[in-house]
Amino acid sequence: MAGEKRKENVLWTKNFTLITLGTVISILGNSLAGFALGLLVLDYTGSTFLYALYAVMYNLPKVVAPTLAGPFLDKFSRRRTIYTLDFCSAALYGIFAWLMISGYFNYGFLILGCLLLGTIDSVYQVAYDSFYPMLISEGNYSKAYSIQSTLESLATFIVPLSAFLYNLIGIAPLFLINMVTFFIAAVMETQIKKEETYVKRESENFGVAQYKKTFLEGVDYLKQERGLRAITLYFMVNALGQGAFQTLVLPYFKLNYNSGEYVYMFTMGWMMVGRLLGGGVHYRLNLPVAKKFTIALTVYLCSALIDGTVLYLPYYAIMAVCFIEGILGVTSYNIRISATQSYVPDEKKGRFNGIFQMAITGGMLLGQFLSGVFTLFLPERAVISAFMALNFIGAIVIMGGNRAHVKKIYNRKA
Numbered sequence: 001m002a003g004e005k006r007k008e009n010v011l012w013t014k015n016f017t018l019i020t021l022g023t024v025i026s027i028l029g030n031s032l033a034g035f036a037l038g039l040l041v042l043d044y045t046g047s048t049f050l051y052a053l054y055a056v057m058y059n060l061p062k063v064v065a066p067t068l069a070g071p072f073l074d075k076f077s078r079r080r081t082i083y084t085l086d087f088c089s090a091a092l093y094g095i096f097a098w099l100m101i102s103g104y105f106n107y108g109f110l111i112l113g114c115l116l117l118g119t120i121d122s123v124y125q126v127a128y129d130s131f132y133p134m135l136i137s138e139g140n141y142s143k144a145y146s147i148q149s150t151l152e153s154l155a156t157f158i159v160p161l162s163a164f165l166y167n168l169i170g171i172a173p174l175f176l177i178n179m180v181t182f183f184i185a186a187v188m189e190t191q192i193k194k195e196e197t198y199v200k201r202e203s204e205n206f207g208v209a210q211y212k213k214t215f216l217e218g219v220d221y222l223k224q225e226r227g228l229r230a231i232t233l234y235f236m237v238n239a240l241g242q243g244a245f246q247t248l249v250l251p252y253f254k255l256n257y258n259s260g261e262y263v264y265m266f267t268m269g270w271m272m273v274g275r276l277l278g279g280g281v282h283y284r285l286n287l288p289v290a291k292k293f294t295i296a297l298t299v300y301l302c303s304a305l306i307d308g309t310v311l312y313l314p315y316y317a318i319m320a321v322c323f324i325e326g327i328l329g330v331t332s333y334n335i336r337i338s339a340t341q342s343y344v345p346d347e348k349k350g351r352f353n354g355i356f357q358m359a360i361t362g363g364m365l366l367g368q369f370l371s372g373v374f375t376l377f378l379p380e381r382a383v384i385s386a387f388m389a390l391n392f393i394g395a396i397v398i399m400g401g402n403r404a405h406v407k408k409i410y411n412r413k414a
Contacts, residue, residue: 011140015192019135022185023151026086029181031158033093033174036166045107057111061118062361069123070354071214074347077196078131079189085124086186090179092116097175126357130349133341134194141338141414143283149330150279153272160265197346218351227405230398231340232356236363237394238300243367244387245307252311252380263315270319274326281327282334293403293410296335299328300395308388311381338414 041054073081096113099105136144165174222229253267254260287295303325310321344352367387374383399406 009137009139011137011143013135013137015135015194016137016144018188018192019132020147020151022086022188023148025181025188026185027151027155028158029178031155032162032165033171033178035159035162036171036174039163039166040171041107041110044110050107054110054114056365058114058118059361059365061115062122063358063365065119065122066126066354066357066361068354069126070218070351071211073123073127073130073350073354074214074218075199075210077199078127078134078350079192079194079196081127082124082131083186083189085120085127086182086189089117089120089124090182090186092120093175093179093182097172097179100170100172100175122357122361126350126353129337129341129353129357130346131194133349134196134346135192139413141342142286142334145334145338145341146279146282146330149333150276150283153275153279153326153330157269157272215351218348218355221348222352222355226402227407227409228340228344228352230402230406231336231409232359234300234394234398235336235356236359237398238391239360239363240367240370241304241307241387241391243364244371245384247368247371248375248380248384249311251375255380257315267315267319267322271322271326271329274323274328275330276326278327278330279334282330287335289411289413291411292335292339293407296332296410297395297399299332299335300399301392303328303332304388304392304395308385308392311384335410339410339412342414343409343412 038051038054041051045051092113096105099109132144132148133141162174222232249268250260250264253264257263306321306325306328310318310325313321340352340356341349371383371387374386378386
């Protein structure tokens with residue numbers, strides 16, 4: 001019996017290996033093509049406004065689509081959804097490549113494509129976030145999500161390669177590479193064998209009335225779960241601050257340093273190094289279960305203080321602090337996602353993750369917009385500090401004020 005238990009609790013099962021390899025391959029292609037696509041927009045239009053419009057059109061579906069998709073993903077196969085959307089992404093990047101090679105590419109096609117990509121990505125993310133924890137054996141959530149956060153950090157290191165290849169061979173070959181990587185990832189995902197017990201036969205007759213009922217059940221569930229509500233609300237406030245930070249840091253470096261964009265890339269690279277190191281530490285070590293909430297709240301407060309003051313420091317100090325912030329960031333991510341995904345029942349994961357993604361994206365977009373407006377009257381550093389002060393207060397009021405309810409979710413073996 002003990003041997004069977006150990007076998008059940010092995011992390012690197014066939015299913016988990018397949019989903020991880022598929023993720024690595026798709027991250028490689030997406031990072032190469034994604035950054036180059038932004039460069040293409042700037043080169044093709046020469047307009048900062050049209051570049052901003054491209055970013056908005058890509059992110060706009062992420063405000064609505066995740067919540068709308070949640071009820072479907074709690075009734076239909078998430079595995080099929082994941083590989084179907086990856087096949088769709090492969091086809092879309094193939095069309096992008098053909099448009100570039102044939103000379104039919106224009107800004108209008110790009111905007112339409114970004115809307116489709118944004119919709120696909122947002123639904124895929126909810127399906128993936130809801131299916132991924134089902135492939136993790138009991139007691140291995142923290143390890144699994146440390147791997148995921150490490151892989152996401154690796155994408156940052158592909159950005160310089162993307163810029164180099166874009167200037168060397170153009171973007172059409174990068175689109176083709178991304179098409180191939182999405183296709184390979186989709187084929188791997190078709191080989192995952194996992195029973196999805198929440199999928200019911202009556203889903204074949206899933207109409208408007210059933211959709212509305214399922215959606216309202218998800219809303220009722222969140223109303224009953226005060227801890228999940230607090231976590232969702234706090235991370236929406238956090239996303240507001242992160243939206244401002246990510247929007248204004250690059251302009252600050254460009255305005256205050258020679259070759260500021262390269263200084264920015266090098267400095268922020270230390271944050272990714274911290275995330276990589278933090279991911280490795282979390283894979284090897286388990287945080288004390290009874291202290292997880294206290295550790296998380298401390299991380300939230302320290303991160304807000306660091307992000308709000310880091311640009312007032314000398315350059316070399318900024319690098320060191322960014323490294324520390326990377327470790328704090330992966331700790332925050334690991335505690336939150338391993339706790340919530342192991343806590344929410346499988347049949348409700350789609351709806352919870354949909355609402356959570358909508359809250360995060362909405363907060364991020366609002367932070368990006370408001371920070372841009374505020375810089376008309378205030379310097380970048382002051383705007384960031386103001387948003388991070390709100391983040392600091394939010395951690396105390398929302399998370400600290402719901403301590404008992406959030407502890408029930410965070411202080412569990414995951």
